[in-house]
Amino acid sequence: MPTVILTGPPVPGSPLADELRSLGFDVRPATGPEEAAAVLARVPADQRVGVVDSGFVGHVHALRLALTDPRFDACAVTGALAVQPGARPALDRAVAAAGTAEGDATGATGTATTGASAGTGATATVDAATGAPADATVGTGPVLRDPYAGRLADAVEAGGTAVQRPELGTLVATVPATPAERAEAAAAVASVDDEAVRLRTAVKSRDGFFTTFCVSPYSRYIARWCARRGLTPNQVTTASLITALIAAGCAATGDRWGYVAAGVLLLVSFVLDCTDGQLARYSLQYSTMGAWLDATFDRAKEYSFYAGLALGAARNGDDVWALALGAMILMTCRHVVDFAFNEANHDATANTSPTAALSDKLDSVGWTVWLRRMIILPIGERWAMIAVLTALTTPRIVFYALLVGCAFGALYTTAGRVLRSLTRKAKRTARAAQALADLTDSGPLAELAARLVGRMAPGAGIAAAVIGSAALLWTAWAYDFGGRQVIIAAVLYVLLAGAAVARPLTGALDWLVPPVFRAAEYTTVLILAAKADVPGALPAAFGLIAAVAYHHYDTVYRIRGGTGAPPHWLVRTVGGHEGRVLLTVVLAAVLARDAFPVALTATAVFVALVVLVESIRFWVSSGAPAVHDEGEPA
Numbered sequence: 154m155p156t157v158i159l160t161g162p163p164v165p166g167s168p169l170a171d172e173l174r175s176l177g178f179d180v181r182p183a184t185g186p187e188e189a190a191a192v193l194a195r196v197p198a199d200q201r202v203g204v205v206d207s208g209f210v211g212h213v214h215a216l217r218l219a220l221t222d223p224r225f226d227a228c229a230v231t232g233a234l235a236v237q238p239g240a241r242p243a244l245d246r247a248v249a250a251a252g253t254a255e256g257d258a259t260g261a262t263g264t265a266t267t268g269a270s271a272g273t274g275a276t277a278t279v280d281a282a283t284g285a286p287a288d289a290t291v292g293t294g295p296v297l298r299d300p301y302a303g304r305l306a307d308a309v310e311a312g313g314t315a316v317q318r319p320e321l322g323t324l325v326a327t328v329p330a331t332p333a334e335r336a337e338a339a340a341a342v343a344s345v346d347d348e349a350v351r352l353r354t355a356v357k358s359r360d361g362f363f364t365t366f367c368v369s370p371y372s373r374y375i376a377r378w379c380a381r382r383g384l385t386p387n388q389v390t391t392a393s394l395i396t397a398l399i400a401a402g403c404a405a406t407g408d409r410w411g412y413v414a415a416g417v418l419l420l421v422s423f424v425l426d427c428t429d430g431q432l433a434r435y436s437l438q439y440s441t442m443g444a445w446l447d448a449t450f451d452r453a454k455e456y457s458f459y460a461g462l463a464l465g466a467a468r469n470g471d472d473v474w475a476l477a478l479g480a481m482i483l484m485t486c487r488h489v490v491d492f493a494f495n496e497a498n499h500d501a502t503a504n505t506s507p508t509a510a511l512s513d514k515l516d517s518v519g520w521t522v523w524l525r526r527m528i529i530l531p532i533g534e535r536w537a538m539i540a541v542l543t544a545l546t547t548p549r550i551v552f553y554a555l556l557v558g559c560a561f562g563a564l565y566t567t568a569g570r571v572l573r574s575l576t577r578k579a580k581r582t583a584r585a586a587q588a589l590a591d592l593t594d595s596g597p598l599a600e601l602a603a604r605l606v607g608r609m610a611p612g613a614g615i616a617a618a619v620i621g622s623a624a625l626l627w628t629a630w631a632y633d634f635g636g637r638q639v640i641i642a643a644v645l646y647v648l649l650a651g652a653a654v655a656r657p658l659t660g661a662l663d664w665l666v667p668p669v670f671r672a673a674e675y676t677t678v679l680i681l682a683a684k685a686d687v688p689g690a691l692p693a694a695f696g697l698i699a700a701v702a703y704h705h706y707d708t709v710y711r712i713r714g715g716t717g718a719p720p721h722w723l724v725r726t727v728g729g730h731e732g733r734v735l736l737t738v739v740l741a742a743v744l745a746r747d748a749f750p751v752a753l754t755a756t757a758v759f760v761a762l763v764v765l766v767e768s769i770r771f772w773v774s775s776g777a778p779a780v781h782d783e784g785e786p787a
Contacts, residue, residue: 154179155201157220157235158192160301161185163207172213173205176221182207186251186301193248202244203235206300210338211326212347218319219326222437225317229306230326240314247308251301300328324350352377355435362523364533368427375424376431386433390446393425397454401461404543407468415461416544422454423536445772448710449703451532456481456699458539462548463692474691475683476552478698482675483556485702487563489592489668492709494570496588497664501579529562574661586657591708591718592667595654596729602651614653618666621649622673625734629677634684635742643738646673650731671705674730678753681741685749693753700761701733707768716776723767727760 157178159170173180183189189204196202203220209232219230226240236244310316323345329335355376356369379389400418403411429447433439463477527534538558542551595603628642653666675698682694704727708718718724728736733756740752771777 155203155220155235156181156196157203157205158183158189158196159205159207160189161207167207169205169207169209172216173203173220175213176217178203178220186248189301190248190251193245198241199238201235201237202241203233204244204248204302204305205234206232206302206328208300208328208335209233209326210329210335210342212324212342212345212350214347214351215321215324215326217437218321218324222317222319222439224439225315227306227309227314228317228319229302230319230321232300232302232326232328234302234306234309234316236309236314240309243309243312243314244305246312247305250308251304303328322350322354351435355431357430361531361533362527363537364427364531367537368424368533369431372424372427373431373435375428376435379428379432380436384432386429386436386438386443387440387446389425389429389432390443390450393422393429394446394450394454396425397422398457401457404458404461404548405464405468407465411465413544415458416540416542419458419536419540419543423533423540426451426454441772441774441777444710444714444777445768449706449768452485452702452706455484455536456702459552460692460695462543462551463695466548471547471549472691473549473552474695475679476549476556478679478682478691478695480552480555480559481695481698481702482672482679483559483563485675485698485705486668486672487559487566489671489705489709490563490567490570490665492713493589493592493664493667494574496592496712497581497585497658498574498579499585501581501585529566530558535559571662571665574664577661579661581659583657586659588712589658589664589667590654591712592705593650593654593658593670594667594705594708594724594730595650596727596732597725598647598735599651599654599729599731602648602731603655604651606648606652606655614656614658614660615662615665615669617649617653618669621646621653622669625673626676626680629680629684629738634681634686634746637742639681639738640742643735647731647735670730674701674734677734678737681737682749682753685741685746687746687750689750690753693750693757697753697757697760700757700764701727703768704760704764707764711771714777716771719764719767719771723763726763733760 155178157173157180159173159180159182162184163182170180181192183192193202201220205216205220209216211230211232215230216233219228219233220235222228223237225237227234227236227243229235234244306316324347325338325341325345327334327338329338352373355373356365360369396418400415400422403418404415405411429443433443459477459480463474466473530538535555535558538554539551542554593599625639625642625646628636628639632638650670653670658664658666678694678698679691682690704719704723711718727733736756737753740756741749744752
């Protein structure tokens with residue numbers, strides 16, 4: 154059980170100790186810094202420990218934010234500080250220093266002339282630890298003017314440990330110095346509904362129109378219901394996945410009742426998908442496992458539903474596997490554009506962009522904000538569209554609408570980001586360049602090619618990527634299945650893939666290199682599977698792309714969690730994007746058409762096993778980041 158050290162003389166009538174116990178803490182009193190140090194020494198180093206001033210007045214949720222958030226090693230609000238084991242040495246040093254200061258202070262006379270009475274020579278008793286007048290009281294207990302927990306937080310931060318200080322908004326967290334201030338703080342607490350704030354902040358501040366107005370108004374209450382019954386976000390996330398898989402199974406029946414049930418269940422799955430994040434924010438139940446589940450299950454749900462629609466259509470004699478593959482490729486590449494742009498620019502220094510200024514101006518007009526969020530078809534609008542069209546139309550129409558809508562959204566967002574990149578003249582950091590290099594997923598062949606080619610001119614990375622990808626895709630499309638020309642184009646792609654990463658990706662448009670490579674690899678597999686024109690080729694290609702896409706999403710979320718990309722041996726083992734492209738092209742050339750689906754399936758199983766085993770190992774390890782994804786980018 155985590156421990157809170159309640160410092161300072163108790164305040165009669167204060168509910169603070171009971172509030173801390175309601176948050177799951179073992180409360181141990183300590184009247185001063187020396188006693189606090191002794192209590193801290195008895196707390197195991199592998200436990201969360203907090204320090205709260207006994208004079209604290211504030212909302213319970215303010216304490217919850219400061220003391221229970223697992224994402225940060227140290228977190229504080231006025232009058233309260235909590236650290237996890239990673240920051241425990243910093244807290245130990247701060248407490249020891251405070252105890253030393255108290256010992257020095259007690260060696261003095263114990264009295265001092267206050268500023269208020271210096272002119273008359275009057276004296277006042279001084280608190281030995283803080284120098285505050287000891288006769289500043291609330292009830293019969295003294296209240297420190299210099300909160301002990303606040304001084305510890307400053308000392309921990311000064312020692313080099315980052316201290317998270319959550320924004321409280323209308324919530325109150327203070328340590329009053331006088332009875333009048335305490336009464337005023339208590340009135341401020343009473344004037345704000347703690348539970349209403351907690352519910353409101355459980356919902357993301359930036360979300361799509363459908364999610365904001367059609368789901369969140371009631372899903373937040375489902376989240377609270379789950380919290381009060383001890384359910385965890387991971388359990389809700391799993392329920393969402395199971396619901397979506399059942400929906401995919403219903404769609405696979407190919408019957409109208411199945412399509413209607415699939416549409417309804419997909420919406421239920423999305424409501425649960427919103428609820429799990431709201432439950433995590435409501436109860437601060439962030440976890441490493443939750444990060445992994447939330448990062449991967451959305452894609453698993455959506456792409457499984459695509460497969461269900463394709464299977465249902467096949468039962469009715471309509472082959473839409475190529476459309477399902479196209480939708481999956483488009484969505485994955487669109488997300489890579491979002492991730493790569495954000496990683497390249499979130500810590501870059503740049504001049505003011507006219508495009509960004511125009512965007513900010515449009516954001517000041519209320520209705521344009523919602524319109525711009527809707528037209529890019531974010532996850533809420535997208536799932537609603539898929540659900541309604543599944544229930545009312547056919548899988549082919551669903552995929553046509555999905556491809557058109559997502560293509561428009563991708564073009565809209567990518568064009569705006571290209572304009573920003575060309576006008577901002579951003580100076581990117583080494584961290585950003587490394588993140589982009591990791592997102593390219595370059596394997597041993599590209600590394601060898603990079604050494605052979607040598608460093609290219611600045612900004613040549615995106616040119617090499619575009620030329621190599623365009624040549625490969627055109628050749629695969631224009632020539633016969635298994636043609637020698639496609640092998641030559643694949644070799645050229647390998648060489649240019651190495652040239653693209655031969656120097657750091659710091660150019661204005663180098664953030665486009667990862668999505669260009671994703672589009673080239675995925676689309677090559679799609680084209681070859683379609684040209685094979687044998688049963689099972691397209692479903693096998695769907696499985697291969699799904700396995701590789703999981704690897705790429707896993708890379709993204711590791712980088713976003715601050716832990717870096719997957720180990721390089723993993724990238725080497727699965728060949729890198731250029732190795733997989735060359736392998737697929739060679740298999741198409743040397744195998745009979747009937748054997749090509751088997752080869753794709755075997756490759757898919759191998760990639761899936763390798764990346765899943767390593768991914769599961771990482772996300773359940775102690776080194777994984779305790780984050781909770783706030784939702785996919787627009």
